[in-house]
Each structure stands twice: as structure tokens, then as C-alpha cells.
Amino acid sequence: MDAFLDKLVGWLWGPAMLVLVLGLGAYFTIRSGFWQFRYFGHSFKYVWGNLTRKRGEGSGILTSFEAFCVATSGAIGVGNIGGVASAIAIGGVGAVFWMWVTGLVGLMTKMVEVALAVHYRQEFENGDTYGGPTYYLDKGWHGQLGLPFWKPLAAIFGVGILSSWVLTMQTFTVSESISTTFGVSHSMAAAGVGIFMYAVILGGISRIGRFSSYIVPFMAAFYIIGGLFIIITNIGQLPAAVSLIFAHAFQPMAAVGGFAGATFMMAIRMGVARGVYSNEAGWGSAPMAHATSKVDHPIKQGMWGIFEVFLDTIVVCTITALVIVMTGAYDTGLAGASLTLNAFEEGIGYWGVVLVTIGVVLFGFTTLTGWYAYYETILLHGFGRESAFAKFILGVLKYGYPVPGVALVFYANWVGMPTGTVWLFADITVAIPVYVNLIALIPLCPKFFELLRHYNATVLGKEPVTDQIQSTNLFWAPGQPFKSY
Template sequence: MLALVENTLSTLVDILWGPSLLISLIGTGIWFTLITKFWPVRYFGKAMRQCLNMDKDTSLSKAPGIVTPYQAASIAIAGAIGTGNIGGVASAIALGGPGVLFWMWVTAIVGMATKLVEITLAVYYRDKKVNGDTWGGPTFYMEKGIGKKTKLWIPLAWTFGLGIMIQYFISLENFTVSEALTEAFGINQIYTSLFYGFMCAIVVIGGFKKVAGFAAKMLPLMSILYVAAGLFIIAINVHKLPDVFALIIAKAFTPCAAIGGFAGASLLLAIRTGISRSLFSNEAGWGASPMAHASAKTNHPVEQGLWGIFEVFVDTMVICTITALVILVTGEWSSGEAGATLTMRSFRSGMGPMGFYFVAFVAFLFSWTTSTSWSSYFQTLLEHAFRSKPKVAAKIDRLMRMCYVLPGILSTIFIVNIGIKTEIVWLVSDIATSLPTYVNLFAILFLTKKFLAILKDYEGKRVLWGKEIFYKYDKEI
């Protein structure tokens, strides 16, 4: 029965993640990179500097928004840096071979432009609640941008919301971190799932601002710890890097034969897996993180959009790459393991027993911030869907926060008791990821002209008026 389920899901993933989505995802990134004359590349240094210093801008005190740019970005980055960076990268390599890392890089490089666009549009089309709080996201620019010309935005918005909400019910974070803790300490996975759920609940119950503050504090700590440990393992195996990079490039363009516990992979599987895992990790094109950025205090949508360039680079080009290189230089990639277990064993191979427990600890931190950050996305979608009935929306919001961790705990119990393989869980995630990505890519392509006008407005401000802010949120560009 489970074999039938896996085959059915795999077939569906093959359809949804076929050439149409792969071309759309990569093609959209290339399109925006080209029509902006390589804007993310030309402004890469500026984006890094501005993101690191943005909260020092005193003019932001009077800017619309409810959290600082850094806090908004922390939610988005924390929402992205999670299971995709530890379990997702490992599962990708276990499924598609070393070549998937190359396609993750390609997706990330063009994805910087995609994320710049979707964050910029989310801030431009954001709205205010009755209490004055700002909020927004893809469903808002679908309604306010596409909705001006066609009713097509309605099925697009519902499809987007469906795909995002599936993530709520499968809760990969709960399953992945409980699996890692069980692997490390030998505790029953049901108990570790309950513990993880409790830790998430104490943050989520406080609402959006508490989630933002929590993410802002945790993000630097967990990222620095993980990067430092990964670089240590890579450094002591630096002599293997030439062969590893040669293997990555070679297997990015040729099938990967079976070796050890690795079953082998076709070229198409490597490409598809690399692109899908890159999307799951950095979320460029998925449309999730713009919902966090829409609440940021900012003087211009593009200023917040700069965080998109920063996010994709840090998430994929730094953290995912470190995970992949550790797995490859230690030789564990062909062991037959997958998910968080593969990453943990790779770190143990490089650091000794301490590495095994270290990854379990970091996996907990990564997943903890991801789960709590994603609560704000689910909240945005539910409140937007019931915005015409604010009292109902408020009740749903309270209920969602009170019961937020239950689906993750229940799904983990279900998976463990039935004995479902990790690969099946990721297949469901791939299906859920593809749905909002299709409609979000369509939406931002539809609004290309609007984005270019906003970008021109930003550049004009810098060139003609120096530091003077002339962009107004009630102004139609």
C-alpha cells in the first residue's frame, strides 16, 4: 500500500515538477535579471551593505510598518533556513546525487531577482488593518494588481493559499527535528514531537510581534554556529574539495551511477531535485516570505526588496552549500541515508560524536524558528480570506495560534506509527510547494510593468534627489 502511495505521489510530482515548472522558475528569474540589466548583480554589494545597516536609518521611525526591516527579514530568513538547509539538502543529494548542488546554485543566482520582485510588489500593494498594522503578500498583489483587470486573481489566490496551508498540516519541521532528536538521543519520536510542539507554542501564542522579536534574536546565533562548524569540517578536508567540485559539475550534466547505498539518478532527476530543494530552502518564487516583508517599516518597496537578494544568497549560496559540501567531503552521500540523519552522520564523520549531537541541536533551532515564523504566513492568509468579516478573522487567528502545533504532532504520530518513509513526506511537500509557485510566478510576470515602474522610481530618487524620499504609498506609479 505504501509503495502504491509513493508511486502515485512520485508520478504527481513528476507532472507538477516537470519541464513546465522548471522552465517557469528558472525562466522567470532569468527574465527579471535581464530586463533589469542584472540589477541584483550590479547592486549586490549595496544590498549587502544596506541590509546590514538598514535598522540604523532614523527616517524609518515615521515610515509605515509595524516591525523593523531586520525583524521582517528575520522572519523570512528564519522561515527559509530550516528543514530545507539540513534535511532538504541531504535528501536532495541522496535522491539526485552530487549534481543537485549545481542546480541549486543556478536557481539561487537567478532567484535573487525573483525574490527582489515579489518582496517589492508585496510592500507596494500591502494594505492596512483597522488597527493600522500593515500586512500583505502575493494574495494582495493578485487582488490589487491583477484584480484591476480580471477576476482571474480569485482562483489564483485560492490555489496559492491551498498550497501554503498544506505545509501547515504536514509540518515538515516537526517531523524533521523530532527525527533528528530521536536519532541523536534515542528518545521515542512521539515524545520529541510533543516537546518540539510545546516549544513552538510558547512563541506562536504571543502573536506576530513576538515571533518577529524571537526570529531576530535567534537568527544570528543559529546561523553562525552552523556555518562555523561546517567550515571547520570543510577546512580539515580541504584537499578533497577539487575532486568534490569536479564531481558536482560532472554529475550536473550526466547521470549519476549507483555507488554504495546510493541507487543512482538520471540527469532530469538531478536537475528537478536541485531546483525544487533550492526553492524549498530560499523560497524565491514560492511567495511565502513576502508576507513577512509586507509588515516592515520602509521608505520604499525596493529598499525592502533588497533583503530578497541577501536572503537567497545567505540561505542557498552559504548555508545550503556548506551542508552539501560537508556531506560530500566526508563521503557520506553514498551511504544510503537521507534527510537529517544523513547530515548528522556527515557531521559526526567530520567532528566525531560531538558533530552528531551538534546537528541535532542546530536542527532544533533552525526548525523552531521556521515553524514559528511560518505561523505569520498562515495567519496572513486566513485573515485575508476572511477580511470582510473581521470578528470571524480574529477568532480564526486566535484558534490557529492556540492549536498551531497540533497538525505537526498528529502528522508525526501518523507517519511514525504507519512507518512512512522520509521520501514520501518530501514528495507531499514538493506537491504543496509547486502549487503556490505556479500562480505566484504568473502573478509577478503579469505585474512586470508595475515592478519596472517602482524600480525606476527608486533609482530616480537616488539619482535626482539624493536622500530625499519622494515615493508615497498612496501614489499610483
């Protein structure tokens, strides 16, 4: 099975995917005039100034900060701990470089998809708003441009997103960490995680938003401080670690210790795949959370997307990667969360293991609850808000949500499936919606740049306010009836 899965993942994350992820991100970056870098300070200032805002600036379910926390809880998760570690274990330390590249161009990709999700979102009579890739396929791809095949694309995207419910890495990695650290059964730990999840998800999106707004800042700071402590106390090894990452970004890495070696293409593939898995730029998942935000301009919410990728990849993933490389743990033959646990133990002893375990539990649990909101969005759009079938399937989702993750752990333990193989399943579930989402963004680029010009002119004062800019509609066809596919 391993050989077949590896071949399938190699095909899905082959040259076509690399061109889409890196090429489209580079196009957005260049076409926007490197907006995410030139105005990073402005974006950070806007985000920082709205961290404690209790009220939104428009219609929606959540404040911008709560929507950001739901999206970040979905992004900052086991990908930052187990995903980075597995990328290094399979692709070598050079994979970290390609993860950075994916994150830097992903800053703009995330801004584009978030802004379009807010622009094309659907507002209901009670003020609730829903949006995401299926909505901008419906209203932008089909409704505005008249392009065909939007329904099959939306269906494929929905199936791809929902497949991550069945083949989720969150429960597996959380329970793996608990089992390794505290010596309890992997399966029993998974069952405990499943039971605990019900306390949050039964409250719906609003409770998920409140829960995430409390937990996300704490969990990020908790993990970052621990990682920085190891890096600072071993600062003399930092130049060598960074040099090693750059050296193997473009050349194969030979086998050493327990590391089996990696080719150049494997480094790129793992860096890009796990980079997208971690920061979700281009995946199309986070825009579904951001579309619920109470915001009066799509670009404003797009700036939260920039900050999200920066925090996820440039900060958290980098800390994980540097700890693994600087401690020399990358050649132990371990993978996933076990590798990160080993690296933190090398850095600060047993309490390092406890620190990572707590981080994995918080990261994984908030990811699980955050993704529940995405599944709900997909199902509501797919089957209609008031249909009997939609209510039935949402009931199945709500009360059966933890079951597939727990079942995957039981099955993997029963057949003796290694952690690396389980992560290959994760790569497959990511690839399908990424293809659809990035293809959907291509013909909608002009609308994003129209919104960006409007923001540049009316807020930043960097462009003249022309008649065309003044006539820009910030939100698509407000008041039009909802149509399900």
C-alpha cells in the same frame, strides 16, 4: 503510495515548473541588467547598515530587520539541512548545481516579489501593514490591471500555503534529529517540540519578530562555523567535491554504495524543488513577512530579499552540500536530516551530530514560528480582519498550530513511512503556491521595473530623473478601504 507520490511530484515539478522558476528568474535578471550582481555590494551595505536599526522608515508592524528575520526564520530551516540532503540522496550530487542556479536567479525573483508585496500592501488605521501574493493579486492583478480570475488564484494560493501547515516537514525533521542523536522516541520528541512552540506563537507577529531577531543570527552563525570547520580541515578534498557536483549536473549518476543512482532530469528536479523549498524565492511566502516592514521604498525591502536568498542558498545550503559530498556520506543510503547528521559525524565526530541537532532544532523551530505569521496574513485577507469567522479560524490556528506537525510524525511512525516519502509531501505543498505566485508576477513586472527605475534614479543616481519617475507612486492607493475576498 511511494510510486504515486513520486509520479505526482514529477508532474508538478516537470518542465512547466522548471521554465517558470528558472525562466522567470532569468528574465528578471536580464531585464534588470543583472541588478542583483551589479549592485550586490550596495544591497549588502544597505542591509548591514540597518541590522541594528531600532526604528523603521515608514508605516508597518516590524522593522526591516525584524521582518527579514521572520522571513529568514521561515526560509533558513530544515530545507537547508534535511532538504539539501534529500535532494542529494534522490537526485545525486548534481542536484547541488541546480540548487545554485535556482538561488542565483532567485536573488532577483525574491527581490521582485518582496518589492511588489510592499508596494501593494494594505495599511490599516492603526498603522499595521499586511501584504503578499493575495494582496498583489487583489490590488495589482485585479484592481490595477482589471484581469479576471484573481479570486480563484488567491484561493488556490491560500490553500497551497495552508496545506504546508498540515504537511509540515519542520516538526518531523526536528524530532527526527533529536531522536537520532539522543535516543529518545521520535513521537515523544515531536510532542515536546509542539508544546514548546506555544510559548512564541501565542504572542502573535510582533513576538515572532522579536524572537526571530534574537535567534536567527545566532543559529545561522552557529551552523556556518561548524560546517566551515569541516570544509577547512578537509580543504584538500574541496576541488574534487566541486568537480563531482559539476560533472553530474548534466549527466546521470550511477549507483554507488547505498546510493540508487539518478537521472539528469531527477538532478534538475530535486535541485530546483529543494532550492525553492529552502530559499522560498518564488514561493510567495516571505513577501508576507516583508510587507509588514517599516520601510519607505519597496526596493529597499527588496534588497533584504536578495540578502536572504544569498545567505540561505549560496552560504548555508552550500556548506551543507559540501560537507555531505566531501565526507563521502552521500552514498550511505541515508536521506534527510539523518544524512546530514552522518556527514557531520564523519567530519568532527559525535559533537558534529550534536551541532547539527542543535542547528536543526533552532532552524526548524524558527521556521515553524515564522510560518505562523504567513498563515495569519492569508486568513486575515481571505475572511476579513473583523469578521467573526476570521477570529474563530485564527483562534483555531493559534491554539491548534502545532497539532498537524505532531500528528504527521505519529502517523509516519505508525505506518513506517520513510523520510524520503515524507519529503515528497513537502514538494507537493510547495508546488501549488509557487505556480500561482509566479504566474501572478508576470503581468506585474512593469510595476516592479517602474519602482526599480525610480530607485536607480533617485537613490543610486544611475538614471535621469524624468517626469515619469517623479510621478511614480511607491505605495498602491494609500487610504483605500480594505476588501476581503
